[in-house]
Amino acid sequence: MLIRRAATIVVLVAAVVAAVMWTKLDITRHLAFETNALDLGYETQTLWNTAHGRPFLFSTFDGLPYTPDITLDPATLHRPHLLLAFHDEMLLLLVAPLFALWPDPRFLLGLQAVIVAAGALVCMTLAWERTGSRVGSVVFGLAWLLSPSVGAAALADFHTVALAATLLLATLYFIAIERFQLALLTAILTALAREDAALCVAALGVYLWARQWLVERGVREPCSYPAWSSKDPFNRAGRVGLILLTVTGGWGLIAFGLIAPFFNGTIGMLRRGGHGTVGSVFWLRYNWLGRSPPLALVNVFRQPGLWLDWFGQRDVLAYLETLLLSGGVVALLAPGELAVALPGVLENTLSSFPWMRSGGAHYSILIVPILLFAAIEASRRAFERGRRDIFGAAWLAVILISVAANHLWLGASPLVPGFHWPSVTRREQAIGAILAQVPPDVATSSTSSVYPHLATREHAYWYPSTLDAQYVAVDVAGSTDPLHASELHARLTDLLASSEFGIAEAAPGFLLLRREAPRVPIPPVFYDFARASPSEVALAKPIPALRFGDWLVLDRYQVELSSTLTIFGPSATLTTYWHVERSVSSDYSFDFFMTRRSDGAIVGELRDQAPEPIWYPTSRWKPDEEVKMRLELGWISDLQAVGVALVDPATNQRLPITGPPGDVLWENGTIGRVTRLDQGT
Numbered sequence: 233m234l235i236r237r238a239a240t241i242v243v244l245v246a247a248v249v250a251a252v253m254w255t256k257l258d259i260t261r262h263l264a265f266e267t268n269a270l271d272l273g274y275e276t277q278t279l280w281n282t283a284h285g286r287p288f289l290f291s292t293f294d295g296l297p298y299t300p301d302i303t304l305d306p307a308t309l310h311r312p313h314l315l316l317a318f319h320d321e322m323l324l325l326l327v328a329p330l331f332a333l334w335p336d337p338r339f340l341l342g343l344q345a346v347i348v349a350a351g352a353l354v355c356m357t358l359a360w361e362r363t364g365s366r367v368g369s370v371v372f373g374l375a376w377l378l379s380p381s382v383g384a385a386a387l388a389d390f391h392t393v394a395l396a397a398t399l400l401l402a403t404l405y406f407i408a409i410e411r412f413q414l415a416l417l418t419a420i421l422t423a424l425a426r427e428d429a430a431l432c433v434a435a436l437g438v439y440l441w442a443r444q445w446l447v448e449r450g451v452r453e454p455c456s457y458p459a460w461s462s463k464d465p466f467n468r469a470g471r472v473g474l475i476l477l478t479v480t481g482g483w484g485l486i487a488f489g490l491i492a493p494f495f496n497g498t499i500g501m502l503r504r505g506g507h508g509t510v511g512s513v514f515w516l517r518y519n520w521l522g523r524s525p526p527l528a529l530v531n532v533f534r535q536p537g538l539w540l541d542w543f544g545q546r547d548v549l550a551y552l553e554t555l556l557l558s559g560g561v562v563a564l565l566a567p568g569e570l571a572v573a574l575p576g577v578l579e580n581t582l583s584s585f586p587w588m589r590s591g592g593a594h595y596s597i598l599i600v601p602i603l604l605f606a607a608i609e610a611s612r613r614a615f616e617r618g619r620r621d622i623f624g625a626a627w628l629a630v631i632l633i634s635v636a637a638n639h640l641w642l643g644a645s646p647l648v649p650g651f652h653w654p655s656v657t658r659r660e661q662a663i664g665a666i667l668a669q670v671p672p673d674v675a676t677s678s679t680s681s682v683y684p685h686l687a688t689r690e691h692a693y694w695y696p697s698t699l700d701a702q703y704v705a706v707d708v709a710g711s712t713d714p715l716h717a718s719e720l721h722a723r724l725t726d727l728l729a730s731s732e733f734g735i736a737e738a739a740p741g742f743l744l745l746r747r748e749a750p751r752v753p754i755p756p757v758f759y760d761f762a763r764a765s766p767s768e769v770a771l772a773k774p775i776p777a778l779r780f781g782d783w784l785v786l787d788r789y790q791v792e793l794s795s796t797l798t799i800f801g802p803s804a805t806l807t808t809y810w811h812v813e814r815s816v817s818s819d820y821s822f823d824f825f826m827t828r829r830s831d832g833a834i835v836g837e838l839r840d841q842a843p844e845p846i847w848y849p850t851s852r853w854k855p856d857e858e859v860k861m862r863l864e865l866g867w868i869s870d871l872q873a874v875g876v877a878l879v880d881p882a883t884n885q886r887l888p889i890t891g892p893p894g895d896v897l898w899e900n901g902t903i904g905r906v907t908r909l910d911q912g913t
Contacts, residue, residue: 239366243356243373250377251349253645254386257654258341261387263664264654265681265710267337269694272389273683276337278315279324280688283332287325288315291690292683295697298714309513310497317495318513320487322424323392335688340390348386348597351398352376355604358405363612371628372604375635376401379558380642384797385597387644389684394594396425400432400601407440410465412472423480427492427512430484431575432598433476439572440466440473488512517583539582548581550799551589555596557638559603560631562610569606573599590798591642607631644797652794659761662739663707669737670703670744677701679720681710696723702747704733708843709741709761709862717843728754741843762848764809764860772809776895778904780878781887783814784850789906801869808861808876808906812853819849821879823886824863825903829872829910834898836871838863839879865909872910875903 261267274292281289293306294313306312315321331339356373363369376382385394399422406415419437423430447467488511492498496513515524521538522528532539542548555577556564563570576599580588588595614627640648667685670676675691677698682705686692693701696715704727706712712720727733727745734749741761743754764772772788779785788809793802806824822845826836840846842861853859865874875898877886886902896905 239356239360239370239373240353242370243352246374246377247349247352250352250383250386251346254345254349254383255342257387257644258345259338260654260656262337262341262684263656264660265663265685265707266654267389267681267684268711268713269678269680269683270389270713271391272337272340273680273687273692273694274315275324275390276340276684276687277689277692278321279328279331279340280335281690282324282328283335284690286690288321289313289690290315291692292694293697294691294693295699296694296714297696308497309495311495314495316491317497318492320427320491321392323395323421323426326421327392327395337390337684337687344390344394345386347395347398348382349377351382351401351601354398354401354405355601358401358408358605359608359611361405361408362608363615365611365615365624365628367625368608368611368615368628371632372608375558375560375604375607375631376600378635378639378643379600380554380638380644380797381558381591381596381600383639383644384592384642385594387797388593391594392425393429393598396422396429397597397601399425400429400436400598401604403433403436404601404605407465407469407472412469415469415472416475419476420479423483427484427487428576428579429598430480430487432572432602434481434484435572435575436602437473437476437478437480439568440469441477442473443467443568444470444473517585517588520584521582542582547586547799548589551581551591552577554591554638554642554799555599555603557634557641558600559607560634562614562627562631563603563606565610566606566613569602569609573602573606576602586800587798590796590800592796592798642795642797642799644795648795650793650795650802652792659709659740659742663742666737666739666742666744667705670705674702675700676703676705678705679707679710679715680713682707696720698727698733703736704745705742706745707742708847712843716841717846718840720843721846741847759848759852762844762859762861764858768860769809769858772807775906776892778889778891778895780889780904783816784810784812784820784878784887786810786876786904786906791907791909796867798867800867802867804865804868804909806863806865806874806906808863810853810859810861811857812850812855814855815851815853817851818881819851820845820881820887822861823877823879823903825875825877825898826865827872827875829870832872868909873905873908875905877903 262272269292274290277292278288278290291313296306309317311317330343352373355376356369359372360369385391385397399418402418403415403422406412406418419433423433444467492512498511498513518528522531580595583589587593611627615624639645645651667682670686672689674689675693676686676689677693677695678686679695683692683694686705691700693699695704695706698704706724708717708720715723731751733745733747734751735743735754736746736749737744738755738758740757743758769788772790774788777785777787786808790807792805796803821840822842823837823839824841825834827833828835842863844859844861848859865871879886889897889901889904891904897903898905
């Protein structure tokens, strides 16, 4: 008992540390305006409306004239104002009463962090029950916390599937201790998290039913050790498995085949000859296999090379590798248990949406409980052969080394080299103070990074949709998805010119508009986001000055690397620092280029993507100020270098560049290299 208590304390302390760290990271990200309309924004608004008697109602996509990341234009849907048109997250009905006590996105982030971290304790007790190893229970508890997919889900806004992962672990534990009624309860709650979670639980049901069937019929002979003894609770849970298969599998079919098509209108779209498919709007991510699931199955057999080539891709193989490491490698020795993860693995690996097979965000967390369960079962069989001494220590060492290596590769914690803790600057504090003045009972429209902060109301729209919004909150320096910087500038300029809205408040890079407010010019404080402070300039890396024409100089830059928690490697934010030696009357365009790491060829171009020169154009620059320009580069593992050109608006030609000997100039001296990304920054 003392040993078990010590093991519990070790994992409990680790879980508390993880919960605190994830909560702190999540809330800091939120206050730094790094959360977005997808997904914290729409989840928050859905919960707020549900808590106020309007189940699953949200207005995030109402009037949005663009196709966001959900791969389908909301304007084509039957009822885009209901979450059920996209996902069946019935578990939100249980979260809503808790959310009503503290209707704030920070509550959701903290709740998610705590429940996900609690999965370590469940995993530990499951391992103890199945293996009887005190060290093994600690290893598997830590393996849960070290899994990059678990950490990524805990830090990826808010998703019910993150909560469901702990419930799925609880289901396995209750089966292990023969509390089958509790197992059914937690399994059903898992299935209610989302429609694909239901399929995951149904797969577990197939496994339980098949396992008992094989043992009872002697197909799987009991071994000399009790691993497959008929007394094993998992060998006697066939009835539980059949119930899970029937209930959760049936619910999954209803969710995919009836609820989603009814609310998203895909049946009508198909009848009218549209490009959709009956069921989930997300099937468009699998259209390369076939327009519908039945056609996809047919094509799998007709064109085996289609999916074989897909699985040969580097990113797909890397994704499978991180899953393998999450199970401590030894999960491969339990193929029966590992097969339960097959639906989730195929769902992610076959998607054309890269994030699903990235190992990041929330997409893989439901797979991890099955991977660790398979590893626990493989360990149990090994230990029950009487190998608990040196062999057992080596076995557990392999698991711990695997999950630790996986964490160092893709995880998010101070243990990982290059770990970046977000910070809240004075700019974000000023924006937060302005947003606190917006009345809670009026409709609002806001850009993506602001949306979660204004989502606790009945009508909150995603800019550029305004509809009946009384306030429009625009952060031009944050995430403006689905609008690029130049598109946002054009739309907001037109909105201000229409006299429909006027400027109520401003902060650096931020405007709060109010309907029918007096027309006033954009306040000077707004443009401060484009001006570099002396401290920022001092921290930037100096380079030999690149002179564009005879008046503009680039002489400093800074690259901030941040882990994306994905197999695609880190992302980067490039900040360049400029000054003019004389004033000009024209507004020049800045054109950034990326080269490929393998051969140095130019493979990317980003023109007019940095918000600073769009809102604070070169005609406004003064010789005594330093202007900064931020550019998000995304995944950079395949990039070699970044260069920049200045384009004359009158001729659409690049200005010539001069600099000290040794400067790298491309395209006949019209593109100047800022930095190499393959040799550090």
